[in-house]
Amino acid sequence: MAEKAELRCFGADDPLYREYHDHEWGRPVTDERGLYERISLEAFQSGLAWITILRKRDNFRAAFAGFEPEAVARFGEDDVARLMADAGIVRNRLKVEATIANARAVLDLRDAGTSLDEVVWAHRPDPKRPAPAGWGDVPAVTPESTALAKALKKHGFRFVGPTTAYAAMQACGLVNDHLAGCVARKATEKAQKAAAR
Numbered sequence: 001m002a003e004k005a006e007l008r009c010f011g012a013d014d015p016l017y018r019e020y021h022d023h024e025w026g027r028p029v030t031d032e033r034g035l036y037e038r039i040s041l042e043a044f045q046s047g048l049a050w051i052t053i054l055r056k057r058d059n060f061r062a063a064f065a066g067f068e069p070e071a072v073a074r075f076g077e078d079d080v081a082r083l084m085a086d087a088g089i090v091r092n093r094l095k096v097e098a099t100i101a102n103a104r105a106v107l108d109l110r111d112a113g114t115s116l117d118e119v120v121w122a123h124r125p126d127p128k129r130p131a132p133a134g135w136g137d138v139p140a141v142t143p144e145s146t147a148l149a150k151a152l153k154k155h156g157f158r159f160v161g162p163t164t165a166y167a168a169m170q171a172c173g174l175v176n177d178h179l180a181g182c183v184a185r186k187a188t189e190k191a192q193k194a195a196a197r
Contacts, residue, residue: 007179008184009025009179027188027191028172038171044092045167069107073103120169124175125175133179140166142169144174145165145169
């Protein structure tokens, strides 16, 4: 009798992608730097396959000072030129400039007495949503992601439309979109409950 294959939403054929799927996607991210990195990478992913970004993630981290908002907020025109010449990342001027502007927005949130963490997690939808049976059950946009995109834009963030906001919500564990029966669903659910506020 043949052994039943494990169900994975994505990434089964690529070790890097599988590791991301099994241990990272959907797990709660609550720290400012981590949230800023995920939002930045989701913006760079827009129009591309996520595996492309995942394979370049170490290069992105090196190019953007480990996604430390204070460091990136100080980037100027020389840094933009350096980034646009860096073949290790996605060289899109609008996305590069948005990443720098978003670092400054993170600092502005702090100055206003709030945090990126508070803004993002205030938009967490009801965690009791049923597990999707297939990708057709997974939305690209939700009312919460639309509200999050609006809130981020109000605070000066760029390149954060409702679809990018929803992808960030998935990546940062605000929702659990692992399919029913997926090998990572239960562990993700447990991690999200532990981080619930």
